Structures are given as structure tokens and as C-alpha cells.
Amino acid sequence: MRSLLSTVLxxxxxxxxxLSALAVWADREIGDTDGYVAAMAPLATDPEVTNAVADRITNEVTARLASRMGGAGENDSGGAAGAAELRDLVHDAVLSFAATEAYRTAWDTVNQAAHTAVENALTSFDGRTASVDLAPVAEQLKAQLSRDGVPYADRIPVGDTRTVVLESERLGAARGVFDGLQHAGVALSLLTVLLAVAALLLAPRGLPELALALAVGGALLLAAVALTRQLTLGEPPMTLNRPAAGAAFDALTASLRLTAWALIGGGVLVATMTVRSRRKRLKSVEKGERENGMEGEEAEGEAQEVAS
Incomplete structure (x- = not known):
């Protein structure tokens, strides 16, 4: 009965x-602004993301400048060449600015402001999309170009420069699950630990099975992350930059994947070492029994010789 109950646990x-790993992640990373900003900070140096930022700011700045200047006719080759030159100038300036500390600071500011929208998109039905407003980056770019003496840099228009980073309509019921896990938080992890301890107390020799259960849990976690990624990014709408959104998703779930691989590796290692240790002890006991048996036979033979 104890063995059966241990197996169930x-x-x-x-x-x-x-589920415990997802609960901690939803509570401490998705639900916490500082945790979210820290997870997204490495994207400041990601090529896909910086290119997406440069494209979005370039499109917005050139469109606003063209609107202010009255635009150039479609057949005006000089105007078209000037517009292309302006686009290249702004795009290269953004990419150059992306290598500075000011850009990384602006990037953190952008993600701090976007945190609530991302949390709602993942854990509730209040928001179908999450976007970031790149205006702080454009403002810093404008200031940097002005300091560098770029002509007319002070005239660069800065407005609402939003770009979608997450569309979660296809997550469906999973969003409700994320919301429940976020509320469960660390409590679910503590419950899991208590169940594991109870299983070992009921069947102390069940450590290999428990370790393999943790490895299976890690594999299930990896599968859940991969499925969610596919649901979120598979066949994205035109408003979503898939490479940049994929980089953002991977950065946001990096801790989950690390946890999953740690569970798989640790679980398999503990199970293997425990089984090998038990086999080694069993062989040692069998060897000792054989040696004791041989010694007994020798003693019995010596006694018979003395008696004769």
C-alpha cells in the first residue's frame, strides 16, 4: 500500500x-516589472530586434518628415533619391545608436512601459496584442544626432512609434491557465516539493523513480514552451515582425528552458548514479557472501582433517 501511494505521488x-516552473515564471518574471525588464534587456544587442527597431523608427521618421515637407512626387527622381538617402541615413544612425549605453537605457524604459500590456496579453483576455512604443528610443536618437552635429537632427519628429511584439488571440484557454498559474505562484512549487518528500518517506528506495519523474516534468515543460511559441508565432499577421517577436519570446522564456534542461539533466543523472550505486553495493554484498562461504568451507575442511 505504501509503495502504491508513493507511485501515485x-x-x-x-x-x-x-506547472510549478510555469507558476514561478508567471509570478516572478511576467508578473514583476523588474523581472520582465531584466529578461528583455539582452534583446538590446540582438541583431533581429535592433534591425526591427531601426526599420520601424526609420519608417515613422521618414513618413513624418515627408508629410511636413509636402512629400515628393512619384515621378520625381530627385525627390525619390533624396527620400532613399534620408532613409539610409536614419536607418544607419539607429543601428549605430543601438551600440551605445543610451540605447540600452532607452530600451529598458520601453520595456518597462510595455510590461503591463505583455502581461495582459499572456495571462488575461483584456488584451489581444502587446506593443512597445519606441518613442523613447527615437528621442534619444534625436538627442544623440544633435550632439554629433548632424544637420537638421533637431527637426526629427518624435511621436507614438508603436510596434507589435505579441499577438495572443490563438492562445485561447492557455491564457486562462497562465493567469491561474500566476496566482498560484510559489505555493504550487512548495506543494510539489512536499509531495516529493512524502513519496520518499513512503518508499525510501524510490529515489530513481522520483528523479526520472522530475526529468519527465522537464521534458513536458520544454514541450509546453515549444507549443506556446508555435501558437504565438506560427503564421503571424503582417503587423508582427516574426524574427524580432521570436527573439523576444525566446528571451522571455529563457529561464523556463534553462529550468527544463536542468530538470532533465539532473533527474537522469541522479537516477543513473543511484541505480549504479545500488548495483555496486549489491555486488559487494554478494562478493562478501561468497568469500564468507569459502572461508566457512575451508574451516570445515580443516576441522575434518584434525578429527581424522
């Missing part, structure tokens, strides 16, 4: 392990 641990 170990099976529960395998199921609850990925």
Missing part, C-alpha cells in the same frame, strides 16, 4: 513540476 510530481 511520484506521478503527481511529474505532472506538477512543469
Amino acid at each position: 511520484i506521478a503527481l510530481v511529474a505532472v506538477l513540476t512543469p
